[in-house]
Amino acid sequence: MVNTNVRTLLSADEIAARTRELGAQITKEYAGRRLVLVCVLKGSFVFTADLMRHIDLPLRVEFLGVRSYGEGTSSTGVVQITQDLNQPIEGDDVLIVEDIVDTGLTISHLLQLLRTRMPSSIKVCSLLHKPARSRVEVPIHFLGFTIEDKFVVGYGLDWAERYRNLPFIGVVEAQ
Ligand SMILES: O=P(O)(O)OC[C@H]1O[C@H](OP(=O)(O)OP(=O)(O)O)[C@H](O)[C@@H]1O
Numbered sequence: 583m584v585n586t587n588v589r590t591l592l593s594a595d596e597i598a599a600r601t602r603e604l605g606a607q608i609t610k611e612y613a614g615r616r617l618v619l620v621c622v623l624k625g626s627f628v629f630t631a632d633l634m635r636h637i638d639l640p641l642r643v644e645f646l647g648v649r650s651y652g653e654g655t656s657s658t659g660v661v662q663i664t665q666d667l668n669q670p671i672e673g674d675d676v677l678i679v680e681d682i683v684d685t686g687l688t689i690s691h692l693l694q695l696l697r698t699r700m701p702s703s704i705k706v707c708s709l710l711h712k713p714a715r716s717r718v719e720v721p722i723h724f725l726g727f728t729i730e731d732k733f734v735v736g737y738g739l740d741w742a743e744r745y746r747n748l749p750f751i752g753v754v755e756a757q
């Protein structure tokens with residue numbers, strides 16, 4: 583079978599159950615507000631697609647392309663915007679949706695960038711957090727799972743653009 587070298591860390595069922603809970607929490611918190619989800623490409627497109635279907639509110643979705651890992655498994659430290667939002671977010675309640683906060687450099691850069699556009703509020707929802715590698719303190723208001731210090735793949739997360747299509751999150755093992 584393809585991808586047998588990936589050890590499961592979080593199953594598709596575990597991810598789905600937690601995503602449903604996060605959606606309910608977000609629905610409660612943003613009732614009556616102007617919610618805009620900012621999906622950080624590429625990694626968070628799978629999580630965003632599932633999460634948004636558990637948010638029972640009239641929301642908007644915007645996409646922001648960001649890259650700092652390239653082909654490797656550690657951050658280059660340079661956060662590159664590959665695609666900007668195509669709508670203003672002034673006066674909106676922005677929720678940045680990330681697949682993972684690792685060093686924190688990406689989310690810290692995005693918070694700084696998007697705050698200059700005068701949203702009414704800005705918060706972060708991340709499926710995963712890897713605190714062992716943190717280089718800057720960042721607020722994560724809605725968090726799926728805290729994980730160990732391993733480079734993970736699947737459910738949108740890649741290694742050199744591979745593995746994004748796995749329905750679970752896992753760790754690549756040496757063959
Ligand atoms: O907290 P950090 O150490 O900054 O890492 C987190 C970022 O790394 C990944 O993006 P990546 O640069 O790999 O681009 P991709 O989403 O297109 O795969 C991930 O999707 C986050 O955006």
Ligand SMILES: Nc1nc2[nH]cnc2c(=O)[nH]1
Nearest residue numbers: 684732733734735739740
């Ligand atoms: N695929 C992947 N991308 C990341 N970006 C930051 N940390 C990770 C990780 O563990 N896996």
